[in-house]
Amino acid sequence: MKKILVEGGHLLNGKVRVSGAKNSAVALLPAAILADSDVSIEGLPEISDVYTLGDLLEEIGGHVSWDGQTVHIDPAEMIDMPLPNGKVKQLRASYYFMGAMLGKFKKAVIGLPGGCYLGPRPIDQHIKGFEALGAEVTNEQGAIYLRAKELTGARIYLDVVSVGATINIMLAAVRAKGKTVIENAAKEPEIIDVATLLTNMGAKIKGVGTDVIRIEGVSSLNGCKHTIIPDRIEAGTYAIAAAAQGTDVTIDNVIPQHIESLLAKLREMDVSIEEKDEQLRIMPQKPLKSVDVKTLVYPGFPTDLQQPFTSLLTKAVNTGVITDTIYSARLKHIDELRRMNASIKVEGGSVIVSGPVQLEGARVKASDLRAGAALIIAGLMANGITEITGIEHIERGYEKITEKLNNLGANIWREDMTEQEVKQFQNL
Numbered sequence: 538m539k540k541i542l543v544e545g546g547h548l549l550n551g552k553v554r555v556s557g558a559k560n561s562a563v564a565l566l567p568a569a570i571l572a573d574s575d576v577s578i579e580g581l582p583e584i585s586d587v588y589t590l591g592d593l594l595e596e597i598g599g600h601v602s603w604d605g606q607t608v609h610i611d612p613a614e615m616i617d618m619p620l621p622n623g624k625v626k627q628l629r630a631s632y633y634f635m636g637a638m639l640g641k642f643k644k645a646v647i648g649l650p651g652g653c654y655l656g657p658r659p660i661d662q663h664i665k666g667f668e669a670l671g672a673e674v675t676n677e678q679g680a681i682y683l684r685a686k687e688l689t690g691a692r693i694y695l696d697v698v699s700v701g702a703t704i705n706i707m708l709a710a711v712r713a714k715g716k717t718v719i720e721n722a723a724k725e726p727e728i729i730d731v732a733t734l735l736t737n738m739g740a741k742i743k744g745v746g747t748d749v750i751r752i753e754g755v756s757s758l759n760g761c762k763h764t765i766i767p768d769r770i771e772a773g774t775y776a777i778a779a780a781a782q783g784t785d786v787t788i789d790n791v792i793p794q795h796i797e798s799l800l801a802k803l804r805e806m807d808v809s810i811e812e813k814d815e816q817l818r819i820m821p822q823k824p825l826k827s828v829d830v831k832t833l834v835y836p837g838f839p840t841d842l843q844q845p846f847t848s849l850l851t852k853a854v855n856t857g858v859i860t861d862t863i864y865s866a867r868l869k870h871i872d873e874l875r876r877m878n879a880s881i882k883v884e885g886g887s888v889i890v891s892g893p894v895q896l897e898g899a900r901v902k903a904s905d906l907r908a909g910a911a912l913i914i915a916g917l918m919a920n921g922i923t924e925i926t927g928i929e930h931i932e933r934g935y936e937k938i939t940e941k942l943n944n945l946g947a948n949i950w951r952e953d954m955t956e957q958e959v960k961q962f963q964n965l
C-alpha cells in the first residue's frame with residue numbers, strides 16, 4: 538500500500554493540463570454496451586474507475602483494448618452476464634450497467650454500487666425510472682435484478698435532481714419503444730457528453746442540458762468515435778490549489794463555463810483570473826477574503842469541490858460558511874483538517890471555517906476522493922510534511938496528481954507504507 542507525502546510551502550506556477558472527465562468516462566464506457574459495433578472513446582483519464590469499468594465490460598464478453606487514453610470496445614459478443622458482486626462494488630458508476638444492460642438485453646443483475654461514502658446514496662429514482670419503462674425491479678441479497686418483456690417509453694418525473702438517475706434512465710430509454718420524457722432532469726455537462734455519444738450511436742435525444750429531456754426510442758444503435766469533455770472537477774481542484782498556493786498557474790484543457798460558480802467565488806475572494814477559450818490563468822495577488830458557499834445542482838457550486846474549497850478557506854481572512862445541500866454528511870475531511878491546525882466548526886449542517894491559520898503538516902487519512910484532494914491542497918499550504926493514507930480513493934479520480942503538482946513546483950511523492958502503518962490503517 539502507498540501513501541502520499543507533501544512538503545508544504547512551495548509556490549505553484551506554470552501550466553497543468555486537465556484530463557478527461559471521470560464522471561463522463563464512467564458513463565460513456567457502460568453506454569458502449571448499447572451499440573452493435575465498435576465504440577472508440579478518446580481522451581479517457583488514466584484512473585482506476587476507468588480501468589475497473591473496462592474489466593467489467595470484459596466480464597460480460599466485451600473486447601476492450603487500450604491505446605493510451607483511447608479505448609476501443611467491441612460489444613458484439615457481450616451477454617447479459619449477472620454481476621451481483623466483485624468489481625461493481627469498487628465504484629459508484631457500476632450502476633450504469635443497469636440502464637445499459639436493461640436497454641440492450643432487457644434484463645440485468647448488478648450488485649449495489651460502491652463509490653465514495655458521502656452519507657446515504659439511494660438509487661430509488663433510477664429504479665422508479667426503470668419501472669416506469671416497464672421493468673420489474675427487485676433487490677435480492679444486495680443485487681438489483683431488472684427484467685422486462687419489453688421497454689416502453691414513459692413520462693418520468695424525478696423527485697430529486699439526480700445525475701445518475703438522469704443518465705441511467707436515458708441509457709435504458711434510448712432502446713425503449715416510443716417516447717420517454719424525463720422531467721426535473723439534471724443538467725450537468727457530463728449528461729450532455731453521454732447524450733452526444735448516444736446521439737452519434739443513432740439515438741434520438743432532445744433537451745439535454747435543460748430539465749426536460751425527450752427521447753424517441755430506436756431499435757438498434759451503431760458504434761462510433763467520441764472524444765470526452767475535460768474534467769471540470771479536476772480543473773476546479775487545480776484552480777483551488779492555485780488560489781491557495783500559486784503565483785501564476787495556467788490550467789489548460791478546461792471549459793471555463795463549466796466551473797463558473799467556482800470562478801465567481803474565487804473572484805469574490807480577490808483571486809485574479811483570466812479566462813480564455815480552453816484555458817484559465819489563476820493569479821492570487823492579494824490576501825484572500827472569506828466567502829460563504831452553498832453547493833447546488835449544476836450550474837450551482839459543485840458538491841465535488843466543496844471539500845477542496847474548505848481547505849482554501851483556512852487561508853482566507855475572516856469566517857466562511859459552507860453548506861452542502863447535496864450531501865450534508867460529506868464532512869470526513871473536517872477532522873483531518875483540524876489535525877492540521879484548521880479552525881473549523883460544524884453547526885446544524887454548516888461548516889464554519891475561520892481564518893487565516895497557518896496549517897501544520899500531520900498524518901491524515903483520505904476517506905473519500907475529494908477529501909483526499911482537500912488534504913493534498915492543505916498539505917501544499919502547510920508547514921512541514923503531510924502524510925496522506927487512503928490514496929486509493931484519490932486514484933479513483935485524479936490522473937497523475939503527484940506528477941502534475943510537481944510540474945507546477947510542488948514537492949509531493951508516493952511512498953510505500955510500512956507494515957505497521959498498513960496494520961494501523963486497516964484497523965482504523
Ligand SMILES: CC(=O)N[C@H]1[C@@H](OP(=O)(O)OP(=O)(O)OC[C@H]2O[C@@H](n3ccc(=O)[nH]c3=O)[C@H](O)[C@@H]2O)O[C@H](CO)[C@@H](O)[C@@H]1O
Binds near residue numbers: 560629630660
Ligand atoms: C459517478 C458520478 O457521476 N458521481 C457524481 C454523481 O453522483 P450520483 O449520480 O450518485 O449523485 P446524484 O446526482 O444522483 O445525487 C444527488 C442527490 O440526490 C440523491 N438521490 C440520488 C439518486 C436517487 O435515486 N435518489 C436520491 O435521493 C442523492 O442522495 C444526493 O443527495 O453526482 C454527484 C452530485 O453532483 C457527484 O457528487 C458525484 O461525483
Ligand SMILES: C=C(OP(=O)(O)O)C(=O)O
Binds near residue numbers: 559628652653654841
Ligand atoms: C463522489 C464522487 O464520485 P463517485 O460518485 O464516483 O463516488 C466524486 O467524483 O467526487
